Amino acid sequence: MSRSSPVMFRNFFSHLGPRIVVLFFSLFSGVLGDCGPPPVLKYAKPYDPIKSVYKPFESVAYKCLPGHEEDQNKPFIAICFPDKGWNTLEEFCERGCESPQETRFSVVSDDDFLYFYPVGSVVHHICHRSAEHILGHPKRPAITCLSNYTWTSVPVFCKGQSCGDPGKPENGNRIILTDFLLKANVNFTCNEGYQLIGSPTSQCLSHSLSNDTVVWKPKPPICFRPTCPPPPEIKNGTYTGGKNGTFPLNSNVTYICDPGFSLSGADLLHCITEDNKTGIWRGSVPECKVACAQCVGSP
Secondary structure: OOOOOHHHHOEOOHHHOHHHHHHHHHHHOOOOOOEOOOOOOOOEEEOOOOOOOEOOOEEEEEEEOOOEEEOOOOOOEEEEEOOOEEOOOOOOEEEEEOOOOOOOOEEEOHHHOOOOEEOOOEEEEEEOOOEEEOOOOOOOOEEEEOOOOOEOOOOOOEEEOEOOOOOOOOOEEEEEOOOOEOOOEEEEEEOOOOEEEOOOEEEEEEEEOOEEEEEEEOOOOEEEOOEOOOOOOOOOEEEEEOEOOEOEOOOEEEEEEOOOEEEEOOOEEEEEEOOOOOEEEEOOOOEEEEOOOOOOOOO
16 A cells, blocks of 8 residues: 655644744744754655755655665654654665566566565566477476575576578578577668668567467568669750669769750759659759850850
8 A cells, every 4th residue: 555645744734724834933943943954764765855954843755766665564754853853764665676577488477476576585487478388397487586686597498489581581681680489580681772661670479469379570571672764855965874774773864965055954863762662863854955156245
């Protein structure tokens, strides 16, 4: 059961009303002694920033440090008493182990779930639903929270199912990081000039909550090479570039004019893609205009 909010304890006389509280401290401010900083606890810290001086009957509520759990039977609030100072506040937080982690092929049994694991806690591992028990090994090995707040090691007792080799994408490659068993990862790359469509990484995972078989998720990608259509023709000119009549991604074409004509505009178009599927030309198509021997207005 959770404790009451520390806000309830911050004003000792809140139920008396604000005027009586002001009158009380006005009468006794010169009689009652102030307190210095509140007690320092090893495994807890105040909720609010610490002040250098506290008035009589001011209180400080504490919370456990991360990795610690509070003892519900011990007080967690310090109060400044006149002439006596702070009340004695004993340690109310206990340190334990962090939540036990699953391994590649095993998980902690749901029956052993706790919000806090004090020293001496024992939990059991069971095989992942997409893994198989290895004969000759315990089916529910136990691990224990030690005095140094670490867990004993989990023995190898399960083997994950295999997703099989996902294969290399056409015009690409796959990088095997470990193997093809449960939770394995495989990376994919594409050859130069090809775009990777999909995820560059797939992991071997359970098919679904109702199906314990394993599959690669997401599906391996494909390597696609977007190309641009032939660039626009221009009157009294032509273009150069491309490879055997094709225009792959990142290729350029250069426009040139026939003799007696000069180019108006940039001479270059660049093949790009905006959707990783279709190539488009970036740039404006120039024009070839008659080259004048004499400029207008010349004598």
